[in-house]
Amino acid sequence: MRRFDGLTALVTGGGSGIGAAVVRRLADEGARVAVVDRDSEQARAVSTELGGLGLALTADVREEAAVARAVADAVGHFGGVDVAVNAAGYGAAAEVVDMTLEQWRGVMDVDLSGVFLSTKHQARQMLRQGRGGVIVNIASTNAEQPAEGLAAYCAAKAGVVMFTQVAALELAAHGIRVVGVGPGLTETPATAALLQTSGALAAYLDNIAAGRPAQVAEIAGLVAYLASPEAAYISGETVYIDGGLRARSYPTLRQRRGEAYAGSAFLRGQA
Ligand SMILES: NC(=O)c1ccc[n+]([C@@H]2O[C@H](COP(=O)([O-])OP(=O)(O)OC[C@H]3O[C@@H](n4cnc5c(N)ncnc54)[C@H](O)[C@@H]3O)[C@@H](O)[C@H]2O)c1
Numbered sequence: 001m002r003r004f005d006g007l008t009a010l011v012t013g014g015g016s017g018i019g020a021a022v023v024r025r026l027a028d029e030g031a032r033v034a035v036v037d038r039d040s041e042q043a044r045a046v047s048t049e050l051g052g053l054g055l056a057l058t059a060d061v062r063e064e065a066a067v068a069r070a071v072a073d074a075v076g077h078f079g080g081v082d083v084a085v086n087a088a089g090y091g092a093a094a095e096v097v098d099m100t101l102e103q104w105r106g107v108m109d110v111d112l113s114g115v116f117l118s119t120k121h122q123a124r125q126m127l128r129q130g131r132g133g134v135i136v137n138i139a140s141t142n143a144e145q146p147a148e149g150l151a152a153y154c155a156a157k158a159g160v161v162m163f164t165q166v167a168a169l170e171l172a173a174h175g176i177r178v179v180g181v182g183p184g185l186t187e188t189p190a191t192a193a194l195l196q197t198s199g200a201l202a203a204y205l206d207n208i209a210a211g212r213p214a215q216v217a218e219i220a221g222l223v224a225y226l227a228s229p230e231a232a233y234i235s236g237e238t239v240y241i242d243g244g245l246r247a248r249s250y251p252t253l254r255q256r257r258g259e260a261y262a263g264s265a266f267l268r269g270q271a
Contacts (some may be wrong), residue, residue, distance in 0.1 A: 003228040005030035008078040010071065012061050012118050013088030015042025017139060017188030018167045021216035022085050025224045027053050031083065034074035036061075038088070040161035060113030061088045064121075080129050083227045084122035086115050087138040090190060109234045111156035112163070119167050123176060132175025134227045137164050139182040141242045145249070157182075161238045168236030179226045179233045184242025186214040206252065209244025 009026045013019035015037030027050045037043040048056035059070040065215040089111045092103045126133035143157035168178040
């Protein structure tokens with residue numbers, strides 16, 4: 001028995017990156033999955049991989065009518081929605097003094113209002129069904145870690161964390177869990193350019209204890225766990241998965257001691 005046998009999932013931003021990996025993981029574990037994305041081609045490409053278990057839906061999470069329609073179409077096709085994952089999102093880079101209101105609103109509309117609209121209509125459907133459900137909102141380490149040039153993104157993701165807590169409180173009595181996942185730097189099309197910028201990648205890696213970015217399958221594994229009955233007592237929580245990125249808010253030992261630091265005495269003894 002796989003963890004999502006007989007269940008239906010809906011994933012926003014399911015056409016790429018983390019969302020697509022979540023689609024694949026939930027389907028591997030038995031779910032039928034509605035792949036929702038504003039990019040129809042990408043949604044169709046990912047959905048096609050699942051054969052009869054997939055359904056491609058085009059919707060922009062900024063538009064309430066489109067979000068509601070996507071939920072209704074998933075229900076029309078599969079009969080219900082048991083698990084929803086809200087991964088549609090992006091970041092726009094500009095310093096506060098340069099950022100236009102349009103850039104600010106663009107990020108807020110997708111990353112925060114999109115999560116609100118998606119959760120609202122997914123939860124309404126779960127309430128109509130009366131058998132509970134799970135909603136997983138994708139936040140980011142930037143909900144906790146301020147990053148220059150990413151004010152809107154950081155504020156939106158911090159908003160997602162708090163929104164998730166409030167929605168969880170409101171819906172818990174109905175057997176609906178709302179939880180968050182906060183990835184650190186993850187290899188996706190959205191970060192491809194950054195990962196190819198050698199200086200930028202090196203600066204990130206200096207601060208990622210794991211020494212590498214996350215793979216999307218690792219994020220999807222955590223999402224699947226949180227969406228499964230094994231996580232039945234986790235509610236309102238955002239779980240970070242960052243290879244130690246948030247813990248490294250202090251200069252490394254090598255940075256602090258400089259060239260003179262030869263490394264662990266124990267390890268030198270082992271060599
Ligand atoms: N990649 C990372 O390092 C990282 C780290 C932390 C959090 N995240 C978050 O993970 C989520 C997925 O990011 P990713 O890196 O996989 O990006 P991605 O660009 O690979 O995928 C995002 C998907 O969302 C879709 N999308 C964007 N705006 C939309 C809208 N308005 N309506 C519907 N669909 C829309 C895009 O078409 C795309 O298919 C985002 O919320 C992002 O903020 C990513």
